[in-house]
Amino acid sequence: MQREGEDVAQVFVERLERDVKRLNNIPRVRLFMMTIEDKENHKNASMCWIYVQALGEDKVWDHCHLTAKYRGSAHKICNLKHRLPKYVPVYFHKLA
Numbered sequence: 001m002q003r004e005g006e007d008v009a010q011v012f013v014e015r016l017e018r019d020v021k022r023l024n025n026i027p028r029v030r031l032f033m034m035t036i037e038d039k040e041n042h043k044n045a046s047m048c049w050i051y052v053q054a055l056g057e058d059k060v061w062d063h064c065h066l067t068a069k070y071r072g073s074a075h076k077i078c079n080l081k082h083r084l085p086k087y088v089p090v091y092f093h094k095l096a
């Protein structure tokens with residue numbers, strides 16, 4: 001909540017910087033674990049969960065790099081494009 005007399009732009013930048021530091025400090029899970037159910041789902045998957053198109057020889061396991069949980073089967077290219085961005089997008093709507 002903004003307090004009277006605060007510089008809105010300064011507060012925004014400070015909070016953005018704080019949030020980005022917090023995001024960068026979230027530990028990444030290195031160990032990728034699949035349950036038996038995940039393995040069965042991957043084996044039977046015929047559609048890319050990201051692009052919703054038929055899978056072929058390029059089927060890979062897609063997993064979350066924060067939780068290490070299996071998200072679904074995907075095309076190799078879809079998996080590569082679905083990475084966590086190395087930036088924090090900031091959008092302004094009418095500068096309001």
Ligand SMILES: [Zn+2]
Binds near residue numbers: 048049053074075079
């Ligand atoms: Zn795909």
